[in-house]
Amino acid sequence: MLKQLHQTRLNIASDLHDEIGAALSSISFFSEAGKINLSKGHTDEAAQLFSRIGSTSRETIESMGDIVWVVHPKNDQIDRLFHRLSAFGKEMLTSRNTAFYFYTDPHIAHTVLPVEYRKNLYLICKEAIHNAAKYASAKNVELLIKKNKNKILVVIRDDGTGFDTSHFHEGNGLVNMRVRAARLGSSFILDTHPGRGTVISLEFLYPQNG
């Protein structure tokens, strides 16, 4: 148990380090590029770089917010995850005129998930919703999280444009989802076709001492 706690602490430190390290490093380079642009009188380009610095900072603040939320003991129970994902989904999708349906299972509402599980599950769902919002132009997006015997089943489905996996080079988002699914010991199935929407499903065993 102590060893697990130690590893969790290392993971949290590592996540923060990665996130902040990458963000600030890029801001450092953007700033320098901005300076060079200004010295050459390219004020439009410089302005764009300032915007980039701003958006990078904001994204990083959001990521840090996520990390802090995941770690906080008051968010131990799955219903807190439901709450946060629900808010995120609404925020992302309703502004794009997409309906968001979130089906949650009351049987697991009070289940306590360890930090690593919470984090990976939250970030997978967040990424999937984000992708649906950004790329799918869907009318409806559904998220389902439910208990299936001793496993948790997660399905994210949209009725949007879908994509052709054979011509598609998986970007960071999808790769990260797969990596996170692997950390959960979860299966990861991506089912998508142009014009026929996208479904992502996961299923994993969860520690049941809560």
Place this chain on the structure above:
Amino acid sequence: MEIRICLFDDSPKVIEAVTMLMDMVDGMRIVSSYHNPENVVERVLESRADLVIMDIDMPHINGISAIRTLRDKKVQTPVLMFTVLEDDDHIFDAICAGANGYLLKNIEPMKMVDAIRETLNGGAPMSPGIARKVLQKFALQNQNEIRVDYQLTAREQEILRLLTQGKSYKMIADDCSISFETVRTHIKNIYSKLHVASMTEAVAKALNEKLV
């Protein structure tokens, strides 16, 4: 002639930012960038890169094993590590794997430009703290290498230690609960192994070479 650079980093932000800066610097350009170093040899050769900038912490394959792969396949393209990681293990593994330099992500961007030029001129740029760690480790290792193994047994070592503390044979016999004769035998063996002929020599060697 433009310096062609191949960049490996798992953060899209970092790739975007570094590429943007290099685009504004005369004489160098990021010609290709990747989120992880799969097929590193192909990617580096295909890009006809003059230099590689390599992150360490990437999914699936890390930057250090990527360098090993490159060197195993006899690809000598200079590689600069570009990372947030500054612990000893990563530094030394990277260097042993064949890295030509080690830059932390807090580097001032224009210093990275200098570092690239320096590397291609035969230099080995390292962020300040890193260079210091490397020097310290090297100095320490050199000290260790001077130590010869005289194959002393545990008992012999103990007796040698007591000798260096100025104890007489009798005191040593008492301390170790062995007979006077046994002590003498051990000491004869110690002299033989250390290639010395007197107690003063033995003690001097023991202290100088840190045998006890």
